[in-house]
Amino acid sequence: MIVCHCTNISDHDIRAAIDWMRTADPRTIITPGKIYHALGKSADCGGCMPLFLDTMRASSNLEVPMQLRTLRAGATQEKADERRSEGHRISEQVSAA
Numbered sequence: 487m488i489v490c491h492c493t494n495i496s497d498h499d500i501r502a503a504i505d506w507m508r509t510a511d512p513r514t515i516i517t518p519g520k521i522y523h524a525l526g527k528s529a530d531c532g533g534c535m536p537l538f539l540d541t542m543r544a545s546s547n548l549e550v551p552m553q554l555r556t557l558r559a560g561a562t563q564e565k566a567d568e569r570r571s572e573g574h575r576i577s578e579q580v581s582a583a
Contacts, residue, residue, distance in 0.1 A: 489537050492530035497541045499525055508547040516548055 487497045503524040507516055514520075518538055522528055529535075542548055 489541055490534040493527040495525060495527065500541045501545050504545045504547050
């Protein structure tokens with residue numbers, strides 16, 4: 487079935503690209519952009535993206551590798567200042583007063 491009419495990508499092409507990427511690097515995170523790149527194409531209008539993503543999700547090789555699943559758990563919480571510049575924090579304090 488054709489998934490992307492603009493670039494003529496089929497569901498078979500998507501599955502084959504995912505399988506190839508997973509074989510080449512078992513730890514890679516697979517994204518639509520990487521699939522387009524692996525196929526030597528680039529996204530055009532984006533109308534296919536819902537079907538493209540559904541096709542990706544149906545692949546058994548799409549799963550995030552076990553070693554990478556816990557990376558977010560170790561990330562720290564954002565600080566209250568949300569990494570804003572010093573000047574921004576001062577203006578917030580002035581406006582709150």
